[in-house]
Amino acid sequence: MKKYINTLCFMCSVRCPIQVEVENEQVISIRGNPHVPAMNGGVCPKGVAAMAALNDTQRVQSPLIRTGERGSGQWKRVSWEEALDYTADRCKAIFDKYGAKSAVYCERANLISDISKSFQKAIGSPNHFTHDTVCKGSINTACRSMIGYTDGQINADWTNAKHVVLYGRNVFESVEIKAMNSFMAALEKGTKLTYIDPRVTITAAKAHDYKMIRPGGDLAFNYALMNIIIKEKLYDAPYVKRWVEGFNELSRFVDPYTPEWAEKETGLPAAEIVSLAREVSRVKPAVVFHYGYRGSHHPTEVYFRRSILILNALIGSIESKGGLFIKKGLKDAGYKAGLKTFSSQKFPEMEDKRRFDGCGQDKFPIADPAHGVGFMFPHAVINEDPYPIKVLFAFRYDPLLSNPDYNTNMKALQKLDLIVASDVNFGATTAMADVILPESFFLERSDPLQMGSGLKPAINRRIACVRPRFDTEPMWWIVKQLADRLGVGQYFPYETAEDIWKYQLADLDIKIEDFDETGSVSLSDKAIWWDRNDGINFKTPSGKIEVVSDLMESHGIPSLPAYEPLDRQPDAFRLMCGRCVAHTNVMTQNNLYLNHLVPENRLWINDRRAKELGIADNDRIEVASNAGKGEMRAFVTDLIHPEAAFMLHGFGHKEVDSKRSYGKGVADAMLQERHHDKIGGSPALDHTWITVKKL
């Protein structure tokens, strides 16, 4: 019999609401959840390719214990019992000698993060970090420094915006379907899109105004915009007076940063900067300067992200229709309690609270410990700073290919006593593991409920659509099994997903059956906005938008440091990385259809520069930095700034078990040097200089 099941996708971290058509345990089709209008009933290529991922025989098919060298692809198939016992026994021996703090747990932040964090707390290790730290640690820090919320707690009102300014935020290739469709509808009704990026993307081709900025020029561009907005009094004066702390300091600060000055830094005509400032002011406050993701990841990133938020503040857009909004949750919708969490239980006191990354502590006092600073992982392992790290739980996250400097990361992995991986596929770190505890695919598993905060908050549910194809288990089960064996099973009071849902809903008058029809429970029929004149609940010490930030200043970090230009190397290229519509991070390159669609990455280089180097389109080239080198093909084009080169993230896989993606293209991580933003904690993914030569 045919069934239609509403669940949440997980081909990427967006987790779109989807509807899965199932007959006789086979998935017939995957579409957008029809109860969610902005899905338009569609899904992206990754979503539809989930069918191939489900049945892929190149998945991890059972628990495995390594028999050959790390990374050799030689495994022994074992039972769950054996794999879990082996893992727990090894952990116990290591913890006896080095303490549980010697274990670091990393994951792609997801629906079970609450359970993962509980696991670390239960065993007594302060060391947990998420993938978010790589892409958006500095955005998170910038947001908290100014408005007291993280980037995950705000969003853009795409539907009602009149002018949207994106800095490398490639919305039409990252494809968050609901947001993208809302925005596309707005564009059809006349919303303006200004897209700023050294590289032409699909989003650039949809923009009214595309600006090919010099790589790293975004911060100067923004300071010049502020200069004009303040000088010409284009800002929302009542809003600024009511909500912005530090406006006078800002006025003095941006005074020297004229559009003429910025012209040299950005390569963009001063007149264009002036006209953009005037244009956005005309439709204020329905303006979005988008704060994330991609775009200039340099050591100064936290200041770039702050500059974007300052522009929103000046134009009065934060918590304004058509601007940015603060996401609303259960309490804002009138509920007394939220979803009950496992991590809020009382855990034993930790004997040593120092984190491996010093996040929220000595090394990164204002970065967010909820996500950590994953960049510091190899440093901590190699230098045993602040103490020896011996165990890595790499659960659904691949630090080896995600963090900059592959060779250093590899050295750190090799130094570990135990690598435990949980993954659906053989990722790069998974292939290096000593034991693999394979997770069921998202179509095969139910997960903890998701709090969908937003203008209209809702609770969403992922539910298993088919039985597991192979000998795999959901992560919440795996974690509990390990906890049981390490003597801390009492913190995981569940046997089934239903038990978890009941636990989460314990304080709420919502039943599990309420999710059956649509896959979610809506908590508010209408959009919840706070009164922008007097009712915005900024979570900063002043209750305002802090251009001069208490969080920063109280830690001796300047809010508005003088602009320092990035270095220039005329013979090299600034390496940028990014995404395409076919792939998610490093996770999908081995998918049957997605691999076929985009099988490898090529290096985008400007046609004029390529000619000087004697490189023609599709030539084999060697790409090198101080961190490493690789061989790939060139994409010679006028679609990229002459000072930049670009490659897609996620290629250069060397896992022998992933046969389609093996050896295709080069990993950006292989070339990226270990630069980072010392305040926000993000790796400076776009800061490396590379040289290119024809082979």
Place this chain on the structure above:
Amino acid sequence: MGDYIITTNPKRCIACHACEIACKSENNIPLEATLGKIVVLGPKMVNGKPKMSSVFVPCFHCEKAWCLEACPTEAIRRREKDGLVYIIESLCVGCKACIMACPWHIPQWNAETGKAIKCDLCMDRIDQGLEPACVSVCPTDALSFGRPEELSDKTRETYAHGLLERNLSATSVR
């Protein structure tokens, strides 16, 4: 295209190729065969600005179908009720005459079965009142499926409504 037409709105198309992947995965088509194809031009610089365009090319289901006429075993048929041209797999002997006869080489080769395959506009889905997989999966509604006469009506109405709205608001401003 039989009694139907698929149109592309290039302003909405983001060149994501979900249409092609849904066609392959839901119809069990070999990886190398693309029955419905999204053809994308760009992004490329035109007068200093990046531009792109696209058009979806499925089988046209021609009135006088070259493939059908070339088939020596009458494996290729046309449905009476709506003119869709399709292959009866059991009758195909794999001679490839249809592939050669079609000016666009729209019939393709299934190496696993040794037979020709072609787009039948997901006629089983159409019979259930659904759109073809390519159209229904499109995340941005860039593809539309319908009857040519409906399309003409819809396009003219949308266009004229837009004009009237603009005139109306322009009048009210004055």
